[in-house]
Amino acid sequence: xxxYSKKNKNWIWALAFSLVIFLHFTKILAPLENLAIFSAxxxxxFLYGSGSGIRKSYEASQQQKDVFSKVSSLEQEVARLxxxxxxxxxxxxxxxxxxxxxSFLSANKYKNILANVISxxxxxDIKEGDQDIVIDKGSKDGIKEDLGVxxxxxxxxxxxxxxxxxxxxICLTTNSNCKFxxxxxxNDRTMGITEGDLGLTIKMNYIPQSEKINLNDTVITSGxxxxxxxxLVIGKVSxxxxxxxxxxxxxxxxxxxxxNTLTIVTVLTP
Amino acid sequence: xxxxxxxxEWFFYSLFFSGVAIxxxxxxxxxxxxxxxxxxxxxxxxxxxxxxxxxxxxxxAILIGFWLDILNFNFFGLNILIFLATFFIIDFLLNNWLTNxxxxxxxxxxxxxxxxxxxxxxxxxxxxxxxxxGFSFFLFQSxxxxxxxxxxxxxxxxxxxxxxxxxxxxxxxxxxxxxxx
Numbered sequence: 001x002x003x004y005s006k007k008n009k010n011w012i013w014a015l016a017f018s019l020v021i022f023l024h025f026t027k028i029l030a031p032l033e034n035l036a037i038f039s040a041x042x043x044x045x046f047l048y049g050s051g052s053g054i055r056k057s058y059e060a061s062q063q064q065k066d067v068f069s070k071v072s073s074l075e076q077e078v079a080r081l082x083x084x085x086x087x088x089x090x091x092x093x094x095x096x097x098x099x100x101x102x103s104f105l106s107a108n109k110y111k112n113i114l115a116n117v118i119s120x121x122x123x124x125d126i127k128e129g130d131q132d133i134v135i136d137k138g139s140k141d142g143i144k145e146d147l148g149v150x151x152x153x154x155x156x157x158x159x160x161x162x163x164x165x166x167x168x169x170i171c172l173t174t175n176s177n178c179k180f181x182x183x184x185x186x187n188d189r190t191m192g193i194t195e196g197d198l199g200l201t202i203k204m205n206y207i208p209q210s211e212k213i214n215l216n217d218t219v220i221t222s223g224x225x226x227x228x229x230x231x232l233v234i235g236k237v238s239x240x241x242x243x244x245x246x247x248x249x250x251x252x253x254x255x256x257x258x259x260n261t262l263t264i265v266t267v268l269t270p
Numbered sequence: 271x272x273x274x275x276x277x278x279e280w281f282f283y284s285l286f287f288s289g290v291a292i293x294x295x296x297x298x299x300x301x302x303x304x305x306x307x308x309x310x311x312x313x314x315x316x317x318x319x320x321x322x323x324x325x326x327x328x329x330x331a332i333l334i335g336f337w338l339d340i341l342n343f344n345f346f347g348l349n350i351l352i353f354l355a356t357f358f359i360i361d362f363l364l365n366n367w368l369t370n371x372x373x374x375x376x377x378x379x380x381x382x383x384x385x386x387x388x389x390x391x392x393x394x395x396x397x398x399x400x401x402x403x404g405f406s407f408f409l410f411q412s413x414x415x416x417x418x419x420x421x422x423x424x425x426x427x428x429x430x431x432x433x434x435x436x437x438x439x440x441x442x443x444x445x446x447x448x449x450x451x
Contacts (some may be wrong), residue, residue, distance in 0.1 A: 013328055013354055020332065021347045032408055033340050042287075044296035044341070051300025058302045119295045134341065162343050169343040 012248050014176060029106045030165070037166040041136045045116035052102060052117075056260045057064075058186045079256040083154040086218050089185055090231040113137055113267040118167070120259075131175045131199040139167040148221070148268045156180070156221060156232040170265070173234055173255055174199050179225040180207035182234055184251070186217050194219065194234055194253060202235055202253040209249055213240055219232070219253050227270055286328045291337030292312050304425040307420035310385065311338070313428040314382050315357060316331050321391065321436070324361045331357050348394060356387045388418050 014156060023029040061069050115135035137143050147160045149170050158178055162169040171178040174196040184190040190211045197203040204219065219239045223230025239252035294310050300307075311334045319327040335350030342349065361384050368375045392408040407413045 003284040009325075012357070013358075016332060017347070017350060017354060020336065020350060024346050036288075036337070037340055040292050040337075040341070045291060046291055048299035048300050054298055054305075055302045074292070120299050134343070164343075167341070 010030060033166050037164075040125075041116075041118060041166070044118040045136055045263075046114070047116050048120075050259060052260055052263055059260065063159065074146070075256075075258075079153045079155055079233075082162075082218055082256060086216055086220050086231060086233045087184065089218075090220070110144075110201065111269045113141055113143060113269060115141075115168075115265055115267055117265060118261050131196065131259070132161070133170050133172065133259075133265075134263065135168050135170060135267070136166070137138060138168050139163045140165050142269055143168050143267055144227070144269070146227050148234060150230060150266050150268060151257050151262060152264065152266075153256070154233065156228070156234055157257050157262065159228065159232045160267065168267075170260070172196065172199075173202050180228065181222045181223040182219050183230075184213055184219050184237065186210075186213055187213070191222055192222075193225075193255050197252065201238070202255055204248060204253060205250040206248045207250060209242070209244075209247065211249070213251055216239065232268075282324075283330065284333060287314065287333050288337055289376075291334045292341070295338060295341040301449075306421055308424045308428075309387070309419045309421050311353070312383055312387055312429075313380070313419075313425055313432070315353065316360065316376075316380055316429070317436075319357060319361060319364065319431050321356070324357070327357055327361075328335075328354060344395070345398065348391075352387060352391045352394065356383055356388055359386050376429050376433060377426050380429040381422045384418065384421045384425050388414075388421065393416070 001032070020029070024033070070168045097130045103210040115137040117133050117166065118136045119134040120132065135149075143160055143163055145163055147162050149158050149160065150158050151157050156173060158170045158172040158175065159180070161171040162166050173180065173194065176196045176198070178196050180194045182192060184192075184196045184204070188211045190207055190213060192204045192207055194202050194204045202219075207213070215237055220255075221230055221232040221234060222229050233256060234251040237251050238254040240249065241251065278369055290310050298306055298308050298310060300306075315327055317418065318330055330347060331353035333351050335347075335353045338349040339346050364379060367441065368379060382426060396408055
């Protein structure tokens with residue numbers, strides 16, 4: 001049967017599909033898309049919160065309930081204290097510099113944009129380690145690419161990787177495509193680049209062997225990565241891979257956030 | 271009056287299928303991995319194909335695809351294209367291969383739709399992601415086969431549920447579902 005025959009109307013669907021694509025890329029469809037996203041955002045936010053709540057309780061039921069709640073509260077406490085500790089250390093460092101220079105540097109003031117998580121990866125990882133979430137704020141709300149995103153404890157969870165008018169995609173720190181300029185809070189103030197490792201942990205590679213790193217050292221953003229503020233906690237050193245016959249060493253960093261509890265996040269804008 | 275009913279019906283169906291797409295994008299994606307394998311849009315579209323006709327189903331496929339495309343950061347049109355292609359193939363199979371319209375035929379159709387949908391989707395994604403660091407072909411990933419298996423199971427469960435509910439609620443549908451002897 002010919003594709004264009006009168007009986008066969010399949011070409012109409014090809015035409016309809018082409019028309020939708022054409023209208024999208026010529027931005028003619030943009031008002032309708034924005035209206036659709038705008039009207040769906042409250043429902044999507046609510047549904048995502050419910051879904052992640054079910055996921056959290058499902059995972060909690062897999063473990064001993066009392067142990068889980070204890071560990072969970074302790075983890076939150078550790079995350080809070082780590083952030084606090086990191087901030088104090090940074091403040092102390094700043095104080096030393098200020099005193100020695102006898103000048104005052106005004107701290108960067110960052111505006112915050114609160115956003116709801118409305119979706120996460122719809123497809124399984126086509127590339128190993130891809131982990132993204134979608135938030136309900138976009139370029140119309142002042143969000144730009146590469147801005148840092150933190151959770152309620154102030155731990156950096158990722159950065160903005162793609163922006164549309166009303167929604168944005170956040171790549172998480174555990175995403176292998178998500179890289180941050182970072183500093184380890186050890187005596188050497190080791191600097192490097194962190195990247196996600198299989199969507200589970202974070203890695204910092206190519207650290208000179210001469211640098212002394214300890215387990216549980218806090219890793220923070222160095223502020224050299226463009227729009228991301230200095231001193232935001234990325235995680236804690238959980239493993240040091242150090243072989244004497246190699247030039248470099250690398251460390252595994254344990255992130256201090258749980259994807260299941262991410263329903264509200266804050267985007268930091270300069 | 272009949273025009274009004276016609277428009278109301280389309281409005282209701284559009285609202286329903288939009289809701290299905292939002293539930294898939296926001297709610298099901300956040301569930302634990304086993305439940306996140308539920309593919310509600312595919313099941314609803316398949317059921318629409320069985321209850322209504324190809325044309326109506328393809329309109330709903332465009333609508334669901336549109337919603338998933340705007341709530342997603344894959345290239346625009348991917349979901350519309352995959353749903354259209356899947357239901358062209360499924361309609362062809364339904365009319366040419368599965369002449370016996372029993373529950374068992376529909377279960378086979380449900381499984382086939384899941385397989386066709388996933389292979390088309392991940393083939394397109396593989397083409398677009400090939401050459402990037404960390405890329406591995408989906409057929410060689412165990413997670414692809416695990417989630418495909420779960421999608422088939424969930425598709426079968428929902429088809430079983432819809433089939434029985436439809437038979438229970440409407441006698442009108444019975445001759446459609448049951449083979450005349």
